[in-house]
Amino acid sequence: MHHRLAVRGDVGALRLDVALEMNAAWTVLFGASGCGKTSVLRAMGGVLPGAVVSFARPGLGGGWVELGGKAPDCRGLGYAPQSGALFPHLSVRENVGFAYSVCADPPQEATIVDEALSLFRLHALCERMPRELSGGERQRVNLARAFATPNACLLMLDEPFAGLDRGLRDELLPGMVEWVRGRGVPVVSVTHDVDEAMLLGAEVVRMESGKVVAQGAVGVVLAEERVRMLRNLG
Amino acid sequence: MDFPALGLTIRLACVTTLVLLVVATPLAAWISSGRGWGRRVVQAVVALPLVLPPTVLGFYLLVGLGPSTAVGRVVVAVLGHPLAFTFSGLVVGSVVYSLPFAVQPLVAGFAGVDWGLVETARVLGGSPWVVFRRVVMPLSRMSFLMAAVLTFAHTVGEFGVVLMVGGDIPGVTRTLSISIFDQVQEANYSGANRTAIWLVMLSFVALLVVYARGGLRRGAEVG
Numbered sequence: 001m002h003h004r005l006a007v008r009g010d011v012g013a014l015r016l017d018v019a020l021e022m023n024a025a026w027t028v029l030f031g032a033s034g035c036g037k038t039s040v041l042r043a044m045g046g047v048l049p050g051a052v053v054s055f056a057r058p059g060l061g062g063g064w065v066e067l068g069g070k071a072p073d074c075r076g077l078g079y080a081p082q083s084g085a086l087f088p089h090l091s092v093r094e095n096v097g098f099a100y101s102v103c104a105d106p107p108q109e110a111t112i113v114d115e116a117l118s119l120f121r122l123h124a125l126c127e128r129m130p131r132e133l134s135g136g137e138r139q140r141v142n143l144a145r146a147f148a149t150p151n152a153c154l155l156m157l158d159e160p161f162a163g164l165d166r167g168l169r170d171e172l173l174p175g176m177v178e179w180v181r182g183r184g185v186p187v188v189s190v191t192h193d194v195d196e197a198m199l200l201g202a203e204v205v206r207m208e209s210g211k212v213v214a215q216g217a218v219g220v221v222l223a224e225e226r227v228r229m230l231r232n233l234g
Numbered sequence: 235m236d237f238p239a240l241g242l243t244i245r246l247a248c249v250t251t252l253v254l255l256v257v258a259t260p261l262a263a264w265i266s267s268g269r270g271w272g273r274r275v276v277q278a279v280v281a282l283p284l285v286l287p288p289t290v291l292g293f294y295l296l297v298g299l300g301p302s303t304a305v306g307r308v309v310v311a312v313l314g315h316p317l318a319f320t321f322s323g324l325v326v327g328s329v330v331y332s333l334p335f336a337v338q339p340l341v342a343g344f345a346g347v348d349w350g351l352v353e354t355a356r357v358l359g360g361s362p363w364v365v366f367r368r369v370v371m372p373l374s375r376m377s378f379l380m381a382a383v384l385t386f387a388h389t390v391g392e393f394g395v396v397l398m399v400g401g402d403i404p405g406v407t408r409t410l411s412i413s414i415f416d417q418v419q420e421a422n423y424s425g426a427n428r429t430a431i432w433l434v435m436l437s438f439v440a441l442l443v444v445y446a447r448g449g450l451r452r453g454a455e456v457g
Contacts, residue, residue, distance in 0.1 A: 042353070046356075046357070073360055073361050075357070077358075078358070081353070085348055085354065087369060098360075156357075
C-alpha cells in the first residue's frame with residue numbers, strides 16, 4: 001500500500017465518507033458526476049475546507065507518515081485539476097516549470113521540466129501564453145505541469161483526458177505510464193468514463209454519493225458497467 | 235502660483251501612496267481570504283473615512299495623537315515632538331483618510347483571482363507567500379495600479395483632515411487645496427485659479443493612467 005486516506009465531511013449537499021487504501025501504481029476513482037471524486041483529490045491535497053482528513057504514506061522506518069495535518073505544499077503531490085486552469089500570466093514553459101520553480105529543495109538540474117514538455121509534445125508551444133492555446137493543448141500543459149513536480153510522491157490527475165481526442169490520448173498514455181513506472185510515482189486519477197478506466201487497466205475505486213462502494217481490478221468492479229456500455233453500443 | 239505647496243502636495247501624495255500600499259496589501263489579503271464577523275468589522279472600520287466628515291477624522295487624529303493620550307506620549311517620546319502640525323502628522327492623517335481607497339480595490343482584485351489557481355499552486359508546492367507573490371499579485375496588478383492612483387489623487391485633493399491635523403504652515407503643512415482656500419479668502423481669484431488648474435491636471439493625469447491601462451489590457455486580450 002502506498003497511501004491510505006479517510007475523509008469525512010459535508011461538501012455542499014454531499015456527505016463525504018470515504019476510507020480507501022491505494023495499492024496499485026495507478027488507481028482510478030470512478031463514479032458519476034457529483035459523487036465526490038474531485039473532493040477526494042482536494043482532501044488529499046489539503047484544500048478541501050470543512051472535512052476531517054487522515055491521509056498517510058509509509059515512512060522510511062516502516063511506520064506511517066501522517067500528511068493530513070501538513071500544509072498543501074508539504075505533501076509531495078503533483079496535481080492536474082479538473083478545470084485545467086493554467087496560470088494565465090505565465091507562458092507554457094513557466095506553467096510546466098511552476099512546481100520546480102517554487103520547490104524548496106529542487107533537484108540541481110531542471111531536466112524534469114524539459115522531459116515533461118517532451119512527453120506531452122509541448123516544446124513547440126513553450127513560449128505561448130495560455131490564452132493562445134486550444135482546449136486540448138491547455139489540458140496537455142495541465143498534465144505536464146503535474147508530471148513536472150519534482151520529488152512528487154503521488155500524482156493526482158482529475159479527468160486527465162478531458163478535452164483530448166482519443167487518438168492523442170492513446171498516443172500519450174504509454175509514455176505517461178512509462179514515466180510514472182520509471183520514477184516509481186503512483187497515480188490516482190478521476191474519471192466517469194468506463195472506456196478510460198478499462199484502458200488504464202488499473203485498480204478502480206467506485207464511488208457513489210460520497211461513499212466507496214467497490215474497489216478492485218477494473219474488470220471486476222466495472223464488469224456490469226462494461227456490459228451496459230456494450231449493450232448501448234448495440 | 236504656490237510652488238512650495240505644489241511640491242509639498244506631491245511629496246505627501248507619494249509618501250502616503252507608498253505607505254498605504256505596504257499597509258493595505260496584507261490587510262486586503264486578510265479581508266479577502268475568508269468570511270466571518272472579524273473581517274466584516276475590520277472592513278467596515280476601514281471604510282469609515284468614506285462616510286465620516288474629514289473634520290471629524292481630523293479632530294480625532296488631533297486629539298488621539300496629542301500629548302494627552304498614551305499613543306501621543308509614545309510619539310513624543312520617540313520623535314521628540316507631537317505629530318500635530320508636522321509633515322509626519324499629515325502623512326498619518328492622509329494614510330487613515332485614504333485607507334479605503336487603497337484597501338477596497340485590492341480586496342476586489344484579490345477576491346477576483348480564481349481560487350482554483352491558488353489551490354493548484356499550493357498543492358504544487360507553493361507556500362502561501364510564494365503563491366501570493368507569484369500568482370495572486372500578478373493577477374491583480376490592475377488593482378494595485380487602481381489603489382495607487384486613487385490614493386495619490388485622493389491625497390492630492392485632501393482638505394479637511396490636512397487642515398485639522400496640519401494647520402496652514404507655509405512649506406511645512408500648506409498643501410495645494412489649503413493654498414487655494416487661502417487665496418480665495420484673500421479674494422485672489424486669479425491665483426486660486428492657477429493653483430486649482432494644477433490640482434485638476436494632477437487628478438486628470440492620475441485617472442488617465444488607470445483608464446489608459448484598462449484600454450491597453452482589453453486591446454491585448456482581444457488581439
